[in-house]
Amino acid sequence: MSSAVELAMEAAATGPADVAAVIQPASNASAEEPIANKQQEAEVDFAKISIKEAFTLLNATAAGLSDAEATERLAEFGPNKLPETATNPVLRFLGYLWNPLSWAMEVAAILALILLDFADFALILALLLLNATISFVEESNADKAIKALAGALAPKCRALRGGKVRVMDAVHIVPGDVLIVRLGDIVPADIKILGEEEEHGEEGAPMQIDQAALTGESLPVKKFTGDVAYSGSTVKQGERHALVYATGVNTFFGRAAALISSTNNVANIQKVMTKIGAMCLITIGSWVVLELGVQFGGYMHSCKLGDGLCPTLTNLLVIIVGGIPIAMPTVLSVTLALGASQLAKHGAIVARMSAVEEMAGMDVLCSDKTGTLTLNKLSIDLTAAHPMAGIDVSTLLKYAALSADTVGEEAIDMVLAATYHDKDNLWAPNGPWRRLKFVPFNPVDKFTMAVVQDESSGKVMRIMKGAPQVVLKRAHDYDTIHAGVEAKITEYASRGYRALGFGLAEGAGAPDAPGTNWQFLGLLPLFDPPRHDTAETIQRCHAQGIGVKMVTGDQQLIGAETARQLGMGANIHKIEVLLQAKAAGSGLVGGHASVGELVEAADGFAEVFPEHKYEIVQMLQDRNHMVGMTGDGVNDAPALKKADVGIAVHGATEAARGAADIVLTEPGLSVIVEAVIGARMIFQRMTTYAKYTVAMTFRICFTFGILTIAYNWYFPTILIVLLAVFNDGAMIALSKDRVTPSPIPNSWRLRNIFLVGIVYGLYLTLSTWVLYHVAAKMTFFEDGLHMFSLNDTDRVLLPFCRNLLGSLGVSNPSAPASSLTAQLGQQYAGVSESALEQCLVEQRYVRGAQLRTLIYCQVSISGQALVFVVRTARHSLTTLAGGLTYLAFFGAQVRMWVGGCGGGSPTWHCLKYRQGYVRIYIYIYICVCVCGW
Numbered sequence: 001m002s003s004a005v006e007l008a009m010e011a012a013a014t015g016p017a018d019v020a021a022v023i024q025p026a027s028n029a030s031a032e033e034p035i036a037n038k039q040q041e042a043e044v045d046f047a048k049i050s051i052k053e054a055f056t057l058l059n060a061t062a063a064g065l066s067d068a069e070a071t072e073r074l075a076e077f078g079p080n081k082l083p084e085t086a087t088n089p090v091l092r093f094l095g096y097l098w099n100p101l102s103w104a105m106e107v108a109a110i111l112a113l114i115l116l117d118f119a120d121f122a123l124i125l126a127l128l129l130l131n132a133t134i135s136f137v138e139e140s141n142a143d144k145a146i147k148a149l150a151g152a153l154a155p156k157c158r159a160l161r162g163g164k165v166r167v168m169d170a171v172h173i174v175p176g177d178v179l180i181v182r183l184g185d186i187v188p189a190d191i192k193i194l195g196e197e198e199e200h201g202e203e204g205a206p207m208q209i210d211q212a213a214l215t216g217e218s219l220p221v222k223k224f225t226g227d228v229a230y231s232g233s234t235v236k237q238g239e240r241h242a243l244v245y246a247t248g249v250n251t252f253f254g255r256a257a258a259l260i261s262s263t264n265n266v267a268n269i270q271k272v273m274t275k276i277g278a279m280c281l282i283t284i285g286s287w288v289v290l291e292l293g294v295q296f297g298g299y300m301h302s303c304k305l306g307d308g309l310c311p312t313l314t315n316l317l318v319i320i321v322g323g324i325p326i327a328m329p330t331v332l333s334v335t336l337a338l339g340a341s342q343l344a345k346h347g348a349i350v351a352r353m354s355a356v357e358e359m360a361g362m363d364v365l366c367s368d369k370t371g372t373l374t375l376n377k378l379s380i381d382l383t384a385a386h387p388m389a390g391i392d393v394s395t396l397l398k399y400a401a402l403s404a405d406t407v408g409e410e411a412i413d414m415v416l417a418a419t420y421h422d423k424d425n426l427w428a429p430n431g432p433w434r435r436l437k438f439v440p441f442n443p444v445d446k447f448t449m450a451v452v453q454d455e456s457s458g459k460v461m462r463i464m465k466g467a468p469q470v471v472l473k474r475a476h477d478y479d480t481i482h483a484g485v486e487a488k489i490t491e492y493a494s495r496g497y498r499a500l501g502f503g504l505a506e507g508a509g510a511p512d513a514p515g516t517n518w519q520f521l522g523l524l525p526l527f528d529p530p531r532h533d534t535a536e537t538i539q540r541c542h543a544q545g546i547g548v549k550m551v552t553g554d555q556q557l558i559g560a561e562t563a564r565q566l567g568m569g570a571n572i573h574k575i576e577v578l579l580q581a582k583a584a585g586s587g588l589v590g591g592h593a594s595v596g597e598l599v600e601a602a603d604g605f606a607e608v609f610p611e612h613k614y615e616i617v618q619m620l621q622d623r624n625h626m627v628g629m630t631g632d633g634v635n636d637a638p639a640l641k642k643a644d645v646g647i648a649v650h651g652a653t654e655a656a657r658g659a660a661d662i663v664l665t666e667p668g669l670s671v672i673v674e675a676v677i678g679a680r681m682i683f684q685r686m687t688t689y690a691k692y693t694v695a696m697t698f699r700i701c702f703t704f705g706i707l708t709i710a711y712n713w714y715f716p717t718i719l720i721v722l723l724a725v726f727n728d729g730a731m732i733a734l735s736k737d738r739v740t741p742s743p744i745p746n747s748w749r750l751r752n753i754f755l756v757g758i759v760y761g762l763y764l765t766l767s768t769w770v771l772y773h774v775a776a777k778m779t780f781f782e783d784g785l786h787m788f789s790l791n792d793t794d795r796v797l798l799p800f801c802r803n804l805l806g807s808l809g810v811s812n813p814s815a816p817a818s819s820l821t822a823q824l825g826q827q828y829a830g831v832s833e834s835a836l837e838q839c840l841v842e843q844r845y846v847r848g849a850q851l852r853t854l855i856y857c858q859v860s861i862s863g864q865a866l867v868f869v870v871r872t873a874r875h876s877l878t879t880l881a882g883g884l885t886y887l888a889f890f891g892a893q894v895r896m897w898v899g900g901c902g903g904g905s906p907t908w909h910c911l912k913y914r915q916g917y918v919r920i921y922i923y924i925y926i927c928v929c930v931c932g933w
Contacts, residue, residue: 756870
């Protein structure tokens with residue numbers, strides 16, 4: 001009886017992803033090769049050639065290599081390990097300071113340093129380092145997966161060197177070595193199994209090799225003389241000598257690692273931040289050029305190094321620092337991290353933070369079958385059991401248990417023994433039965449036979465189990481029963497079951513001894529049952545707009561039956577269909593216009609190898625799908641790494657966990673749906689911030705660019721830095737905002753984000769310009785609200801100063817201020833300017849400081865209030881935000897008191913006008929609430 005993995009290997013061997021090892025030396029081969037022609041080797045499938053041909057090709061003998069030969073080949077082929085890559089952590093950290101957004105901030109820091117503005121320099125530098133530190137800490141790369149793969153290699157092995165057995169490090173074995181592998185060993189390299197020395201020249205008992213972690217096959221595979229076994233698999237039964245034909249990266253195991261190391265995905269969130277950053281930089285660059293031209297060419301500014309000696313550069317700092325989404329990486333990273341901590345409560349550990357955002361957009365989930373959709377536990381479907389007439393299911397199970405040999409822990413025998421309800425009272429001394437002899441399975445006869453005795457009666461009988469056709473043909477009433485039994489076998493096959501037939505004969509002896517009368521007992525169907533929650537999980541995925549595709553190493557019929565039970569759809573293709581379609585190139589492929597459409601329309605693929613899974617994921621990504629991949633074995637690791645969201649299920653191998661983005665800590669896949677819903681909520685919050693940051697970039701650049709160009713106005717850089725720090729810091733509250741997850745996969749509609757951001761940004765720019773013009777060039781606040789005027793025109797200031805000086809007893813405002821110390825105070829004793837000129841200077845300074853405070857508050861309040869607008873498509877007053885969002889908004893306003901009188905040094909007018917300042921603040925707040933939301 002051929003196993004599924006053997007059939008999969010046979011099918012895959014004819015395709016591009018041949019399981020044959022390609023022996024490739026680590027360095028250029030010398031002219032005198034100890035091993036045959038390289039081109040010939042590249043075409044060799046060691047599973048198909050004879051043992052003699054393998055020894056000849058590898059220039060080896062059954063006694064093993066000599067030390068000299070082994071040393072020479074070790075230098076030629078390299079050590080038996082996966083390549084290790086090491087990255088300098090300092091260079092990796094500095095890499096996060098090497099991107100367009102960081103460059104702009106670094107330019108701003110240099111400008112601040114040139115201007116001797118150390119406070120701004122320190123704040124900008126702190127933000128740069130904070131962003132880099134967060135990104136550095138959360139980084140996840142392929143080295144982790146490769147180290148996990150390397151850790152699975154056997155550390156020790158037994159090899160023949162010069163005819164003597166030697167225990168040695170597995171890293172030192174080379175092609176041509178002869179190993180001894182036995183029960184419990186991890187196979188250290190790709191090997192070809194050699195024959196045993198049998199007394200009568202018969203084939204010995206097969207080895208049992210567990211390859212589930214490599215190929216996805218749910219049962220250990222029987223390996224006979226001449227078969228091959230792969231590096232990383234586990235010996236479950238038997239002991240043999242074996243010939244090494246591939247080591248290190250040239251093994252089946254090593255090629256899986258190579259696929260991981262060659263995968264260098266750029267996180268989708270990183271691409272989005274790059275595009276948003278590029279738009280912001282273009283806007284900033286345009287205004288920088290415009291300001292330089294106007295201020296130097298129009299206003300004839302001069303520029304000297306030092307604090308306050310180059311207002312043009314100070315104004316550029318306002319545009320650069322205010323326009324750059326300086327805290328975008330930090331805010332998004334913290335949002336993702338807080339979201340990841342919530343997912344962890346549902347049993348999903350996030351290894352790569354950006355995968356949370358990608359999971360929100362996932363629209364295709366590719367899932368391995370064995371151990372992921374199913375339990376990876378062989379079972380008997382008792383409802384489909386087929387006992388013959390006169391025999392019930394319980395009796396059939398009893399004879400099945402008697403036929404099982406549990407000493408070798410062969411999976412089929414173990415499940416037969418465990419399924420019988422009275423198994424504890426079957427064998428002596430608790431029961432009446434005793435085994436006299438057991439004939440193991442061999443590929444020629446395709447059955448096992450147990451000779452057992454009922455000690456209570458002394459009756460001896462033979463029980464046969466094996467390929468149902470083989471057992472059936474021995475039945476004494478074959479002509480009568482074969483039609484019905486064969487119909488049942490065909491039904492089992494169509495449902496993907498593995499059928500076992502059972503027969504009973506009295507007496508001891510050979511299976512076909514004269515006088516033997518075999519009675520066919522019936523059929524038992526074996527299968528790997530689905531997990532209890534898988535069907536519900538798949539339905540929930542469909543409801544969330546996520547298509548689920550099965551990608552398995554099992555046979556097509558088994559995959560199709562599992563898909564049918566889970567409601568996934570029956571369109572399961574053999575992988576050879578995909579390989580043939582790729583080889584054919586253009587033209588119709590199974591009714592589809594292209595290979596990509598075939599993959600897109602399929603419900604799954606069967607009999608696949610790791611490189612096939614990798615290609616399937618890549619083809620779906622090429623069709624603009626956001627692809628998730630679940631798995632648990634080494635064979636899944638390359639596709640897990642390639643997928644946008646790699647998900648290692650509960651109990652996954654270390655290699656799978658290392659390659660995955662998300663690791664499930666609970667059995668089953670139901671947590672995936674919860675993770676998707678949580679990720680979509682996180683995505684909604686990130687979208688809110690993206691709209692906010694685009695709008696604020698346009699708002700800052702256009703607002704202060706227009707004020708600088710139109711009015712030759714100055715705004716302190718420190719206030720812009722504080723604005724960025726406090727406003728964006730308050731935006732972290734968005735990670736807890738109340739949102740409704742999208743019913744379909746999310747995507748970054750950047751055109752919509754940019755359009756919304758530009759519209760809101762220009763609207764807010766208009767509101768700020770109107771406020772500035774009304775406050776600084778009109779008398780609305782003074783006449784309409786009876787507040788202190790911030791008007792800085794001579795038309796208003798000259799009468800104000802004359803009246804103010806007159807109220808202080810100054811009759812001649814043109815007199816030097818130093819001569820009026822009796823009226824003005826001793827602080828003016830050294831002032832040579834006239835009292836009127838000094839009053840004008842002070843009033844422009846004080847009113848300018850108050851005006852900067854006013855503009856700062858309006859920009860800050862309206863900017864934060866914008867969050868309530870962009871977070872919903874409806875009117876902001878009709879939707880309720882999260883409590884922390886409101887708390888952050890109101891709490892952040894407290895910082896207005898930190899600014900004193902608006903970015904200027906206190907003067908003798910400051911406290912006098914505080915009351916008016918508060919009234920202006922309240923006016924702005926009311927206007928924002930009523931008009932802005």
